[in-house]
Amino acid sequence: MKNIYTFGRRPAQRNYTVKDLIDLKKTGKRLTMCNPANEAEIRACVDAGIDLLTLWDVHLEMAREIAPTHFAGTAMNWGQFATKDEIMRHAIDCMENGADMYFTNRSYDVVEMLAKEGIPVQVHMGLVPSLSHWCGGLRAFGRTAEEAMQIHETFKSYENAGAFACEIECVAEDTLRLLNDRTSIVTISLGSGNAGDVIFLFMADICGEADNPPRHAHAFRDLGRLHKQMYQERVEALQEFQSEVRAKNFPYKAQAISMHDGELEKLHEALDKL
16 A cells, blocks of 8 residues: 555555556556446455545545545546636546546547646547447447557657546557557556557446346356346345235234233223223
């Protein structure tokens, strides 16, 4: 654990610092990242030893309570804010509330603006789903030398803008492996093979909860089956409750409260005197 001050000037400890992640490229150590979205998922990540967390801002406070020493990034949606001032305010608020990096897939100017304020910025390249109209739909990237060179140029542009990390989504593994040695940016592979500094996969894909998982997903367990079983059990329990109430059988005697011995007779006598 490393002793740090958070961006909100609170003493804390972290399993990894920004510098540690940058130094990964020299050590060759591979880290894991996941995106827990509730208390149970955050605790599971901690207990399982997942290295890095990526969170929406609404889950940040909870994560800091449950996983106070985990490196945790947070993010903005592409269309969440209209102006640079709004983005800057949100980023500063998130960092002051315990985030360790801030994700945006907005313009180079936005990345540069955030980086100039000392905010560790994570960006996104390859398949950016919200921009898939521009590339003809959801598809892989970097499967040709020409497109791989375009990705290389994007790396350089993000370096110049000040980004320190990048989610690389659905890029050819060969391309990422070759370019990873030519960039200072920490690469976070999502669907880009076994070539990134960090391997990221969504919680639902890891646990087998997605109904229509992408090609790059792998389910290590089948929680979807358990969820369906739990749903069916829930429906059947509610149906039995409904039936027993309608039949005037429930609440059963075990769930009812009785008067103390002799008190019912006293009540009858009192009522009879009215």
